[in-house]
Amino acid sequence: MQATSLLTLIKGDKVNSKTDYRDALPVNMYAVRRPILGADGYMIQQQGLTQFATGSGIDRGGFWNDRQRLHFRVSGNSLITVAADGTVATLGSISGMDTAVLDCSFNTQAVCAGGRFWLYDSTLGFREVTDTDLGDPIDFCWVDGYYFFTDGEFIYHTDITNESVIDPLKFATAEFIPDFTYGVAKTEDNKVMVFGRYSIEYFVNQATTAFAFTRVASRALKIGIVGTHAKCEVAGKYYILGSRKEEAVSFHRIGVGQTEKLATREIDQILQDYTDDQLEKVVLESFESDGTTFVMIHLPNHVLMFNQTIAGAAGVDQAWSIWKSDVMGSDPCRAKHGVFDKRINKWIFGDKLGSTIGQLDASVATQYGNIAEWELYTPFLYLEDQSIDELEIETIPGFTSTLDATVFLSMTYNGITYSNEWVQMYGLPAEYSSRFLVRRLGGVENWVGFKMRGATRSRMAFGRATIKHG
Numbered sequence: 001m002q003a004t005s006l007l008t009l010i011k012g013d014k015v016n017s018k019t020d021y022r023d024a025l026p027v028n029m030y031a032v033r034r035p036i037l038g039a040d041g042y043m044i045q046q047q048g049l050t051q052f053a054t055g056s057g058i059d060r061g062g063f064w065n066d067r068q069r070l071h072f073r074v075s076g077n078s079l080i081t082v083a084a085d086g087t088v089a090t091l092g093s094i095s096g097m098d099t100a101v102l103d104c105s106f107n108t109q110a111v112c113a114g115g116r117f118w119l120y121d122s123t124l125g126f127r128e129v130t131d132t133d134l135g136d137p138i139d140f141c142w143v144d145g146y147y148f149f150t151d152g153e154f155i156y157h158t159d160i161t162n163e164s165v166i167d168p169l170k171f172a173t174a175e176f177i178p179d180f181t182y183g184v185a186k187t188e189d190n191k192v193m194v195f196g197r198y199s200i201e202y203f204v205n206q207a208t209t210a211f212a213f214t215r216v217a218s219r220a221l222k223i224g225i226v227g228t229h230a231k232c233e234v235a236g237k238y239y240i241l242g243s244r245k246e247e248a249v250s251f252h253r254i255g256v257g258q259t260e261k262l263a264t265r266e267i268d269q270i271l272q273d274y275t276d277d278q279l280e281k282v283v284l285e286s287f288e289s290d291g292t293t294f295v296m297i298h299l300p301n302h303v304l305m306f307n308q309t310i311a312g313a314a315g316v317d318q319a320w321s322i323w324k325s326d327v328m329g330s331d332p333c334r335a336k337h338g339v340f341d342k343r344i345n346k347w348i349f350g351d352k353l354g355s356t357i358g359q360l361d362a363s364v365a366t367q368y369g370n371i372a373e374w375e376l377y378t379p380f381l382y383l384e385d386q387s388i389d390e391l392e393i394e395t396i397p398g399f400t401s402t403l404d405a406t407v408f409l410s411m412t413y414n415g416i417t418y419s420n421e422w423v424q425m426y427g428l429p430a431e432y433s434s435r436f437l438v439r440r441l442g443g444v445e446n447w448v449g450f451k452m453r454g455a456t457r458s459r460m461a462f463g464r465a466t467i468k469h470g
Contacts, residue, residue, distance in 0.1 A: 059350020
């Protein structure tokens with residue numbers, strides 16, 4: 001008797017050498033929450049990247065300045081602006097090769113990198129702040145008329161009347177836990193979050209005589225970040241990579257007086273492969289495209305994608321994927337430091353590998369003309385002594401722009417090795433009635449899992465999957 005089973009493509013199963021069941025995360029694919037054909041959503045390929053401009057080197061940070069209506073970047077050793085037509089102008093030299101921090105006031109665009117601090121405005125131009133009391137700042141933000149810094153131990157700020165002056169009396173420390181201070185950030189309610197390795201404290205401007213800010217003791221948290229850039233803001237809440245003192249590093253969301261862990265067991269196991277020293281340089285950033293909000297976690301060997309939109313609708317177990325840039329390998333996605341340029345309504349990204357400045361482009365699946373492989377996995381399905389007669393997946397055919405829209409399908413009976421692949425066309429240009437259908441996949445002794453992959457120039461989307469077996 002033939003039966004029909006539904007298969008999810010949002011997350012699959014695998015096993016590893018530690019005798020453990022693991023999640024097989026989608027690669028270069030993400031879930032979209034939308035009821036369609038009886039399913040709650042579908043999987044779609046990550047948007048591609050096309051060149052928008054050429055910078056001065058490896059990208060170190062980007063910022064959209066609403067006050068000046070300019071797109072600023074630290075590209076190599078230069079502070080540049082990127083015009084709406086892709087024209088680049090160099091404003092000055094920025095030392096170091098570390099990740100730069102950018103923020104702005106009503107008057108100036110500011111940059112912190114390599115323990116130094118620069119300001120730019122159209123009147124006075126580009127200049128370095130050389131006040132001897134500046135020290136070696138590692139992070140800063142602008143709040144209430146001050147640039148607010150940390151150098152890893154102290155917190156301090158500029159003079160209210162002069163953004164180039166630091167008063168030696170305007171220093172304090174975060175004292176909730178005796179840890180190092182790694183970063184600062186401004187909250188939606190105009191407070192400063194001071195991030196330690198194992199603590200988060202809040203400060204509010206009270207215009208006191210020396211250090212202008214006062215600790216909000218009731219909001220302190222016993223959790224911190226693993227590195228200066230291991231934080232980002234999404235819709236008024238901060239997402240961090242960090243931990244409590246007695247815990248391993250994980251991914252959390254910070255609310256008022258509370259924390260929420262968002263990492264799954266699989267994500268925690270990926271993070272456990274890195275030491276704290278390796279994670280110190282991790283960068284978190286967010287972007288929103290086509291109604292889906294992502295948090296990107298830039299690890300040394302991975303770019304993990306947290307789909308906040310799916311997490312809110314279906315839970316964190318369905319929210320994770322991997323973004324990469326190669327075929328048959330695991331090179332992390334090149335895109336970094338996304339800036340939404342309001343003049344052209346596009347997300348513009350820097351490049352980890354060179355001077356390319358790219359735009360997120362929904363019309364292609366390639367990254368700067370290079371094909372990037374995608375992968376989808378299914379959970380294991382118990383089909384003892386049955387044969388698989390048919391596998392069908394709902395797709396959106398007819399819109400492929402090239403003739404290379406092939407999908408490679410294989411099966412596993414142990415979660416490690418896979419069978420020879422079946423090659424199936426996703427579709428051809430203008431053939432809108434094509435069906436993605438594979439027949440006579442063979443018998444199953446115990447259980448089976450499926451893997452699909454592709455390396456094409458056209459984007460693909462996959463909806464509900466069903467198999468007929470008996």
